[in-house]
Amino acid sequence: MKRGVDADEEESSGIADDKVLKRRKGDADADADGDGEEVVAWSSLGPDLLYEVLKHADGRTLGVASCVNKQWNKTAQDERLWETICTSHYAKSRSTTSGMIQQLRSVVLPLGGFRRLYSLHLLNLLKPSSSPTPSSSNISSSLSSFAASSSSSSAIPRRPSKVPIHWGKDELHLSLSLLSIRFYETMCPNDVKKL
Amino acid sequence: MACAEAVQASNLRLSEALVKQIGVLAASQAGAMGKVATYFAEALARRIYRLSPPLESSLESSFSDLLEMHFYETCPYLKFAHFTANQAILEAFEGKCSVHVVDFGMKQGMQWPALMQALALRPGGPPAFRLTGIGPPQPDNSDALQQVGLKLAQLAETIGVKFEFRGFVANSLADLEPSILDIRPEESVAVNSVFELHRLLSRPGALEKVLGSVTAMRPHIVTLVEQEANHNGPGFLDRFNESLHYYSTLFDSLEGSVGMNGQDLVMSEAYLGRQICNVVACEGVDRVERHETLSQWRVRMESARFRPVHIGSNAFKQASMLLSLFGGVDGYRVEENEGCLMLGWHTRPLIATSAWRPGSESV
Numbered sequence: 004m005k006r007g008v009d010a011d012e013e014e015s016s017g018i019a020d021d022k023v024l025k026r027r028k029g030d031a032d033a034d035a036d037g038d039g040e041e042v043v044a045w046s047s048l049g050p051d052l053l054y055e056v057l058k059h060a061d062g063r064t065l066g067v068a069s070c071v072n073k074q075w076n077k078t079a080q081d082e083r084l085w086e087t088i089c090t091s092h093y094a095k096s097r098s099t100t101s102g103m104i105q106q107l108r109s110v111v112l113p114l115g116g117f118r119r120l121y122s123l124h125l126l127n128l129l130k131p132s133s134s135p136t137p138s139s140s141n142i143s144s145s146l147s148s149f150a151a152s153s154s155s156s157s158a159i160p161r162r163p164s165k166v167p168i169h170w171g172k173d174e175l176h177l178s179l180s181l182l183s184i185r186f187y188e189t190m191c192p193n194d195v196k197k198l
Numbered sequence: 199m200a201c202a203e204a205v206q207a208s209n210l211r212l213s214e215a216l217v218k219q220i221g222v223l224a225a226s227q228a229g230a231m232g233k234v235a236t237y238f239a240e241a242l243a244r245r246i247y248r249l250s251p252p253l254e255s256s257l258e259s260s261f262s263d264l265l266e267m268h269f270y271e272t273c274p275y276l277k278f279a280h281f282t283a284n285q286a287i288l289e290a291f292e293g294k295c296s297v298h299v300v301d302f303g304m305k306q307g308m309q310w311p312a313l314m315q316a317l318a319l320r321p322g323g324p325p326a327f328r329l330t331g332i333g334p335p336q337p338d339n340s341d342a343l344q345q346v347g348l349k350l351a352q353l354a355e356t357i358g359v360k361f362e363f364r365g366f367v368a369n370s371l372a373d374l375e376p377s378i379l380d381i382r383p384e385e386s387v388a389v390n391s392v393f394e395l396h397r398l399l400s401r402p403g404a405l406e407k408v409l410g411s412v413t414a415m416r417p418h419i420v421t422l423v424e425q426e427a428n429h430n431g432p433g434f435l436d437r438f439n440e441s442l443h444y445y446s447t448l449f450d451s452l453e454g455s456v457g458m459n460g461q462d463l464v465m466s467e468a469y470l471g472r473q474i475c476n477v478v479a480c481e482g483v484d485r486v487e488r489h490e491t492l493s494q495w496r497v498r499m500e501s502a503r504f505r506p507v508h509i510g511s512n513a514f515k516q517a518s519m520l521l522s523l524f525g526g527v528d529g530y531r532v533e534e535n536e537g538c539l540m541l542g543w544h545t546r547p548l549i550a551t552s553a554w555r556p557g558s559e560s561v
Contacts, residue, residue: 103321110318113356127523173512177519179319180281180312187311187353 053078062088062121085117089125092171111179114186123185124178129170230449237471238442241478260342262472263305268465270308273452274524275549278517278532278541279392280309282551283421285513287388288316290419290553294386296326300379300415302371302391304331307346309392311353318357326360330379335367343367370397372404376414387417395495396424399488409502413556419507420554424495426540426547429477430488441477444489444548445470451543454529492538492550499554507553508537517541 048056057068057079065088069079089111090104111117220239270276291297297317301309310329317324329350333343343365354361368374371394381387389412398404412420427444431437452466476487490498496506514534521530521541533540533547540547 106319106323110315110357114315128519173515173519176316177281177516179315180284183311183315183353183357184308186356187308187349190349190352 050074050078054081054084057081057084058087060084062126066122080118082112082116082118085121086111089117089121089175092175111182114182120178120182124181125170125174128174128178230453231446233467234442234446234449234474237445237467237474238438238478240471241475244475244479260336262469265465265469265472266305268462269469272462272466274521274530275541276308276392277520279423279549279551280312281516281520282509282513282539283390283392283423283553284309284313284316285516286421286507286509286551286553287313287390287419289510289512290388290507291317291325291386294325294418296328296382296385297388298328298330298381298385299388299390300330300332300417302332302389303394304333304343304346304365307331307350309390310350314350314354314359314361315357318359324359326362326385327354328362328385329364331363331365332368332371332374333365335369341365370401370404371395371408372398372401374408374411376411379415381415387415389415389417389420391421392423393425395422396430396488396490397486399430399490400483400486405498406502409499409504413503416556418555420504420556421551422495422499422554423549423551424492425489426491426542426550427489428491428494430490438478441474444546445474447543447546448548451529451548454543492535492540492552495550495552499552503557504554505557506537507555509534509539509551509553513539513551 053075057065060068062085065079065084069076086108090107111120114120220235220242223235266276287299299310299313301307314324314327317327329347331343331347336342347363347365351361351363364380366374366378395405395408398408425444427440429437429441429444431440448470449467452463473487476485477489480486499506514532517532517539521532524530529543531542531544531547533542535547535550538550538552540550542548
């Protein structure tokens, strides 16, 4: 199937093709005739196929993707996608078992999920120390608003993507600690009030 | 400082005159220095006029907790303390299936969610986790400890950790007998003390009694976090000067924290201000903020027959990463000191985490 073949070709090149993707969406308004067929193909990409494509996107791209439209937003918020992103280093390690991933899932999901883990905590650990805090926090808060709300049409802060996108278990562990603290802080104390 | 000298020399009239001047000078000074001066001036005034400061009475404990929560959120000191202590506890609990933590200063229980989460993710699954929390009596007889325990129990259930909690109310740690803690033979015990032990120094013999109780609990690890300063010298003037330098550095670091809003800053400063007031204005059993340096604590622990346990590099890594979240990346420093970790601002260490084990315990 032609559409499927196109999608596979896009998958194999990761981020670069996501940029192409965005450019095409931009072109769609400007040039309805020129890229006619491809624009139609992308915007009518079914959620399953979209999911398959997004499986290969990195965190930042996923955040951006969730701003495209309501359907993309819904697909991009799928916990499984964010789980893959958070556990990418696990996948590379030979000693990781599916049991360990399941154990991780059983802790992270009740505490708020992988999307929150990434956008609220992991992302803050990835910014280079030289970048000024305000702009970084804008980016992390923009991404977290992407993650938290539907179809935000706020401007995506463009910055040179020199942020390291790889992290190890130390960053993950620290993020998990922060996630659990945040969960605890926002737990409703009313359930436990006596009398 | 001239005022402090006058106070030391019991020259009341001079100190009174000077303290009024400080008030005016401090108000005109901008930034951290001005604020520190104001707090110290107030403390001096209390000392001079022998006003009993509104501190450490149980009426104030919920307000204290509130101030501490702001301090917790806005600067890394408490988080550093918790994270490094937790890492030491986690490593000591490796391979144990039934663990028991005794927390000498339960407060809101903020240290424990992260430990429970780490235990839940242990390869092979979490151990059974028991927590005993000790806290001061509440004025309205509400069971604050129990509420914290319930909250932690809810978290534990959420992440699948078998959890038990007991709270003990005590005016002083020295009032506790180890037998009432119900240490079970099969469990591995950790004792955790974050900014609590120094209070015992206000009563002679209290620390020795508590350290004896700790030994009797046969813990696998004792985690100790204390301020890195000597605010317990015999002379008032020395204490005054030491604490002036210490809290000035602390206030500087607060100013340097990016992204702190006005209210958080004021609350954090008020939290520290209460300590300042106690160090400067109180004496005898009321003066509980008797901070001592790591070297001094080492001597005390070793004479109570504890052996040091080296805090590993994982804790160092976590701590460094944690600091990167707090803006002032150029200011905060983690240092390793013979197996202990210290957090400081620029060149001045401010708090120190150390880990210990009773000497007679077989490895």
